[in-house]
Amino acid sequence: MEWKALEKYGSTKTLQVGELLFREGEEGKEMFLLLQGAIEVYVERNEKKITLAVLREGTTFGEMTLLERMPRSANAKAIEYTKLLVLDEPSFRDVIREQGDFSWMLMKELSSRIRSNNLDVIQRIGQDLQDAAHQLGEYAHQITGMVTRVVESSKEIETNQSLLFQDIQEVSKLAEKISKSFDFVRTIANQTKILGINASIESARSGEQGKGFAVVAREVRQLSELSKNNAEETRKLLTDIEGRVKNISHSSEKSSTQCQKQTTENQQIEALIEEVLKLSERLVQIATTL
Template sequence: MEMREMTIRSSTSSVDDLLEAFQKTLPYFQKVLPLDCMFAVTDKEKFLYYLPGEEIDTKTVAGSPLPPSGGASQCLDTGTEIVLTIPKDVWGIPVKSSNVPIRDESGNIIGTLSLGLSLANQQVLEAAAQMIASTSEEISATTEEIASSATTLSHELLDLKNLAEKVQSNIKQTDTILSFIRQIASKSNLLGLNASIEAARVGEQGKGFAVVAEEIRKMATNSEKSVKDADKILSEIKQSLNLIDEKISNTAVLGERQAAATEEISASMEELASSATEIDKIAQII
């Protein structure tokens, strides 16, 4: 709150009239001000009038001498407005003290008018602004870390997806090998059957050849069974890989969404930090 110098006529009655006017009007000013405040009027040596606030009370008594280092004394010495910030440990709450000189028509200083404003709300605002700024910085750092992790996860999932596709490609190549083995088994079985028929036609002389033919047929049967088993296993692996590929794709999408969401949160935190700065500026205006 800005106060200006006051000029009155240099006479005892005028000073008394001014003091009476202050006594009548300052209580109204105190009520309309939104902050707790106190007023004091002095001459060049002592306090003439003191109006305490609800919480601000310096226990000043009319007629008591001015403190040499106080704002009123400095105002009298310099002839200019003196604004001081009084820490909490002096009067129990922080106070902003504004002191302006009162001059007569000749320009001579005959006293001062002092206003003390409570800075308790300012401290609350400053503390809130600092807490908001600190919290927003921590959250921003965390969201940036999450976004970075989400991006890394997305890249890792992409590598895993490529690896799964490569495995699927390798498994498809085994189909050709199994088909070749299946053909050999079929031909071997046919060869063994023909050999058995030929051995039976020859009679006693073909018994040894019949044994070999039987073994060939057994080998062909076992090979065909092994091919079927391998084909079944590979088919199950293909299905599992397809499912893995689907899960990887879904997870990668979620990772991208998470990264986008954390970027939005980070932007909101920057706006919150900016608001905290504005709150701190408002607190400084008080």
């Protein structure tokens, strides 16, 4: 239709390159007919600019905001020298009432735009779903690999813990045997001490002739006392070792139990990740049907 016929209903506005027409979130009280130039419609998300459309001569825009009395849903900026016809609500009503061709053109424009937007949204959602599903699948595969390695490590730790527990049991048995041997040494030391005492008594009875034997008897008693003291100290050390071995054995047994539980839990995690992978594949299937 002839756009000149509409200029009497509104006012014209010109924009230089880079000049902003409106911002997202602003109240929308006018619609626009692009008479000359080009307008970029865009949004800003996470400090990134996303271009939604580039509008050319003969395009109307802003009518949805005017009709619904909603804030602007995007930014609009001139990317060329631009001339616009601006219609406020009363002017827009006059055009709709008096210009049937414009009303028909506007309905076609809105219908086409809604259909195009729906297709764009579906394509974007489909692509986003595919990207998310592929990313989800990639993460799930990575997690599966890590969990598998953890399970293998847990099994190896469990095996090592079992071997360690067996070794600790053997060390405990050896400590018991050594303790019994030192009981025997202590008994010999006591007997030797008694023998030394008896020898001293006999040397005293022998008078001058038993003096040399008395020295030997004294040395035997001292050696016996020293052996006994050393046996007692060693026995205390062995008792301490046995106590510590038992503590280590108990901790090792608990650690082995925890490893078994961890292995079971890791296997459950693997099963859940398999379900995530299946869900990821399902998302891809849904995305491809959009």
